Amino acid sequence: MRILLDNFTKKFDDVMVINNMNLEVRDGEMMALLGPSGCGKSTTLFSICEIYQCNGGRILFGDRDVSNVTSQHRNVGVVFQNYALYPHMSIFDNIAFPLMVKKMPAEQIKKEVHKIAELVHIGDLLERKPSQLSGGQQQRVALSRALVRKPDVLLLDEPLANLDAKLRLEMRSEIRRIQQETGITAVLVTHDQVEAMSMCDRIALMDHGKILQVTTPNDMYHNPQTDFVAGFLGNPPIAFLDGVITNGQIQLKDSAIQLPLPSRVPVQPDGKIVRLGVRPEYFGNQAGIELQGQVSFVETQGRENLYDIRLGNGAVLRSIQPVRADAGLGDSVSWPLDTEQILIFDDQGQRVA
Amino acid sequence: MSDKNSSNFKSWPVTLILGLFSVPLLVMYLYLFIDTFTNTAPGSLIPNELTFEHWRFLWETEPGTVSIWQVTLNTLIFASVMTLVILSVSLTAGYALSRLNMPFRRFFLAGVLTLHAFPTVTLVIALFIVLQFLGLYNTLIGVIFIKAALMLPFGIWVMKGFYDTVPWEIEMAGVQDGASRFMVWRLLVLPQIKPGLIALGVFSFLEGWSEYLMPQIFAPEADVQVLSVYLASLIADDQKFDFNLFKSIGLFYVLPVIVLYLVFQNKLMNIYGGGSKG
Amino acid sequence: MRQRIGLLGLGFMTPALVMVLVFFLIPVVMTAVFGFTNMGTATGISGGEYLLTPKIVKQLEIRGEFDKQSLTALSSNRYQVTEAGLAKAASDGLKSAYIQGLRDSLLGREYSSKRDFERALKKIKDRPRKVRALKKSAEYFSQSILNRRYLTDHEFKTALAATGVQLSATEFDQVLSASYTGWIWTTDNFTNMFSKPDTWVVAFNTLVYVLLVLAFNIGFGLFLALTTFYLPSGQSAFFRAVWLLPRISPPVLYVLLWKWLTWDTGFISTVLGWFGVPAFNYMLGSVGSAWAVVVLINGFVGASLGMILFSSAIQAIPKSILYASEVDGANRWQQVRYIILPQLRWPILFTTSYTTLSLLTSFEYILLSTEGGPGNTTNVWALEAYFTALNNYAGNLKYGYGAAMALVLVTLGVLVSLLYLRLFKFDELVARPKIEN
Structure with a gap:
């Protein structure tokens, strides 16, 4: 079922946290709310399930306005960061709880619980207590409990944050699998771009209570609307260079180097200040304009190495490429920059092209 | 500390000083046990005779006095009903203060915090007159309610502390699962604070069992006497100062305390420290 | 919905509110009222x-x-036979013939003394034969108030x-x-209170009592916490258990043990007797020893509170800081002085203020041990209020005066406990509930 936030506003006492937010999550879609901590993504999530009350605007499930519907009646499943399993109940009772509250007959409860347990692969754990389970298993139980009463919407609040690296990888695909198998509309809150990109159909990137861009992971990576989005997405992160338009070309700040504008970019007026975003994979790999610099940092990542190259004007470009012997720390190198792939932002951080 | 034997520290002088200070206590409690089963000649400290006569109060009731079992029953009723009242009232109030949005919440919290530090003994005179008015003077029920009420701010405070430790997410999950706040409290939160409930219960029971002043003031009469008042009046009336008898009754009186204390030691520590820490 | 949660909250609070109202707020107000x-x-x-x-x-x-005259007139006993008196006598069952006789011969007459009136009564024909009954019948006509x-x-x-x-x-x-x-x-209670020299003696006693016991509690509590922290775990567990005994013992029993220890037939006298020292009641024998015993009785109980609070504060200091200080060459004393004590500032402040308030108003242990004696020398304010209002040998209980004395303590208590609100981080405490509905 689609979720629509229509001019949604949330205040805590007098502090405005989210002001007039608009967002649509399509039916069956998995949407990530991505952003740094304190950006309002959890507040939004908790407002969708009415743990927080919305102070303005509307929240719609399908065509139904649920702004004034209580948590108990919104039919939303939530998976919390620490799973919030009921420690005194067995796994079966945990999953059965939402059905028991609904006063469903015991026979049917049993059937439903077993069905969902099969889907989430915890059929053999039902007799145990939460404390006897591993983090990944608890996560699965939390998912089952959220899904068992067939909610309209599934909300996931940093579901992988408490898992170790290996389990996180496994649960990433598991959650996606279960979401796709049930076809439920889901919202995932995370501060981890990899999670957002790998699990979700679309990402809503938030900062300071505002949505900066909503689009598919791929599009967001390649076509960020602002330098903040460009900087937030991508690992290793994008490098920025300052420059100014001179004679239709980009003159780097404090440097004689001039770079051509990418061919897709229309003519820019002379004297315009610009910020160039260069992703590490477009420096030192393909053909392009050679830039001279000094290796100031090398990080071994196994298959590839990450190099920081300090240019003559002090600016730093990042390059990721297969390990090479000719670039040790302090060595002078001359590597090609693929100018066609440069992202150009104006001095307000808005994308020019 | 684990590095007990660091070279820059000798522990025996400290042990010695501590030991010297502890001698009075050790002597007192050692002879509490010894004197109940033995007789000692005047001027001596070494018992010269083993006897059970000091325990005769258990099966003999001197004329004009109440049976020890009646008094024990009174004490039991006093302590346990008081505990029940404290537990049931602070169970709900603590939750409301810890978790629920309600009018005047700030005011209530300030009130509980203030009252929990308030010296309650200053109120006994007014309470005495209240009881006279209500006709509850010299009844167990009157003194039970007074003692329970005076301990209530403390109980609510401790209970609120226990509720505060229950993760919010559990309640959020419960609400999302469709349960009302009352059901969340009843089915999901209460089971989490069971240990706290037991601790506060034992603590209140021990407080009630040991209490002297309130029963002395509000229910001193023989048929509602509790053990503390019974023992105190025995000591006050007796002309012979039969310490062996007093100690035997005292030991009988303190035995449940020691047993409960040994069983619930760790939980009680929490309350001794945490309750007054706020 | 918000409304309903508010109601649930208030419903959950109601029993507590009622009890607090009846047993705290009303008594506080009543103490103030009775004081006047x-x-x-x-x-x-x-x-x-x-x-x-x-x-x-x-x-x-x-x-x-x-x-003078009107006073004499007030106290003089005048008799007059009136219809009202006759009716009263009739309704009490006196013989109707006698009443008729009185009406016939004496109605309206006045007598200024009892003897005269009784003499007149004796002349009535159907008068009661017994002298007692006759005298009793005279009282129906007494006009004195x-x-x-x-x-x-x-x-x-x-x-x-x-x-x-x-x-x-x-x-x-x-x-x-x-x-x-x-x-x-x-308002006599207050004027009397401040003009009586006894009041100032008791106030001074209270001050001495609070200061001495407080010093013992904090000082010795600190000593216990520090030493048990450094001692091997077996020893420290033993000493902690020993020092907890006074706290868990019922007061009546605990003071009984002190009596056994300090009375002239008790332990100390017995031991000192072996060295030729005459038996002596240290609890009541002299002012100095009585004070020492009172302070120790209270101090031994109170020290354990300090011990518990300070111990847990010391336990909360990260071990790595202590190890670091040892690596840096600090000896135990320096470690205590520069690492541990600064961390204890807050618990000490708390314990001091809490203990002060409870000592100011406590009297249980003194009541059980010296009862304020010998003489009035170990009497404190709260005990004096208790004796005045609720328990004294004369049996003449002065609730009003006692309430006035208690009112001084209640006022003090309210002020100091309001101070606690400042001490605690109250705003943190009232953080809003995280579920808003």
Whole structure:
């Protein structure tokens, strides 16, 4: 079922946290709310399930306005960061709880619980207590409990944050699998771009209570609307260079180097200040304009190495490429920059092209 | 500390000083046990005779006095009903203060915090007159309610502390699962604070069992006497100062305390420290 | 929905609110109210009646503001046979012939002394044979208001007027208030309190008591916490258990053990007796030893509170800091002085203020041990209030005066406990509930 936030506003006492937010999550879609901590993504999530009350605007499930519907009646499943399993109940009772509250007959409860347990692969754990389970298993139980009463919407609040690296990888695909198998509309809150990109159909990137861009992971990576989005997405992160338009070309700040504008970019007026975003994979790999610099940092990542190259004007470009012997720390190198792939932002951080 | 034997520290002088200070206590409690089963000649400290006569109060009731079992029953009723009242009232109030949005919440919290530090003994005179008015003077029920009420701010405070430790997410999950706040409290939160409930219960029971002043003031009469008042009046009336008898009754009186204390030691520590820490 | 949660919250609070109202707020107000009355066993706690006794007349005479004659007239016993008296006698079952005889021969006559009247009665034909019954029948016609109870001031005023004694308006009022047996509003309690030298003695005692016990509690509590922290775990567990004994023992038993320890037949006297020291009651024998015993009894109990609070504060110091200080070459004393004590500042502040307040108002252990003796030397404010209002040998309990004394403590208690609100991080405490519905 689609979720629509229509001019949604949330205040805590007098502090405005989210002001007039608009967002649509399509039916069956998995949407990530991505952003740094304190950006309002959890507040939004908790407002969708009415743990927080919305102070303005509307929240719609399908065509139904649920702004004034209580948590108990919104039919939303939530998976919390620490799973919030009921420690005194067995796994079966945990999953059965939402059905028991609904006063469903015991026979049917049993059937439903077993069905969902099969889907989430915890059929053999039902007799145990939460404390006897591993983090990944608890996560699965939390998912089952959220899904068992067939909610309209599934909300996931940093579901992988408490898992170790290996389990996180496994649960990433598991959650996606279960979401796709049930076809439920889901919202995932995370501060981890990899999670957002790998699990979700679309990402809503938030900062300071505002949505900066909503689009598919791929599009967001390649076509960020602002330098903040460009900087937030991508690992290793994008490098920025300052420059100014001179004679239709980009003159780097404090440097004689001039770079051509990418061919897709229309003519820019002379004297315009610009910020160039260069992703590490477009420096030192393909053909392009050679830039001279000094290796100031090398990080071994196994298959590839990450190099920081300090240019003559002090600016730093990042390059990721297969390990090479000719670039040790302090060595002078001359590597090609693929100018066609440069992202150009104006001095307000808005994308020019 | 684990590095007990660091070279820059000798522990025996400290042990010695501590030991010297502890001698009075050790002597007192050692002879509490010894004197109940033995007789000692005047001027001596070494018992010269083993006897059970000091325990005769258990099966003999001197004329004009109440049976020890009646008094024990009174004490039991006093302590346990008081505990029940404290537990049931602070169970709900603590939750409301810890978790629920309600009018005047700030005011209530300030009130509980203030009252929990308030010296309650200053109120006994007014309470005495209240009881006279209500006709509850010299009844167990009157003194039970007074003692329970005076301990209530403390109980609510401790209970609120226990509720505060229950993760919010559990309640959020419960609400999302469709349960009302009352059901969340009843089915999901209460089971989490069971240990706290037991601790506060034992603590209140021990407080009630040991209490002297309130029963002395509000229910001193023989048929509602509790053990503390019974023992105190025995000591006050007796002309012979039969310490062996007093100690035997005292030991009988303190035995449940020691047993409960040994069983619930760790939980009680929490309350001794945490309750007054706020 | 928000409304309903508010109701659930208030519903959950209601039992607590009722009990707090009945047993805290009302008593606080009542203490203040009673403090301004002269309530006591003499006046009762409900309303009073009017009763003029010869004693009161004498007191009025001593005041010297009254005309001697009218006082004599007030106390003189005048008899007159009236229809009202006859009717009363008839309804009490006196023989009707006797009553008829009285009506016929004596109605309206006045006698100024009992003897004259009784002599007149003896002449009635059907009079009672027994002298006692005769004398009793005379009382129906007594016109004096002495030793008679009047339930309302109206009745009393009527009776007073009926005596025919001439009184000025002020004299009339004085008789009225002097004969009232119930309690009245007054500020005398406070003026008396501050003018009595005993009050200042007790106040001084209280100060000494609080300071000495507080010093012992904090100082020794700190000592116990530090030493048990550094001792091997077996030893420290032992000492902690020993020092907890006073706290978990019922006060009556604990003080009993102290009596056994300090009385002249007790442990100390017995041991010292072996060295030729005469037996001595250290609890009550001399002022100095009584104070020492009082301070120790309270101090031994209180030290364990400090021990528990300080111990847990020390345990909370990260071990790595202590190890680091040792690596840096600090000895134990320096470690205590520069690492541990600064961390204990807050618990010490808390324990000090908490203990001060509870000591100011506590009297249980003194009541059980010295009862304020010898003489009045170990009496403290709260104990004095208790004796005044609730328990003394004379049996003359002065609720009003005791309440006035308690009011001083209640005021102090309210002020200090409000101070706690400042000490605690109250705003953190009232953080909003995280579920908003």
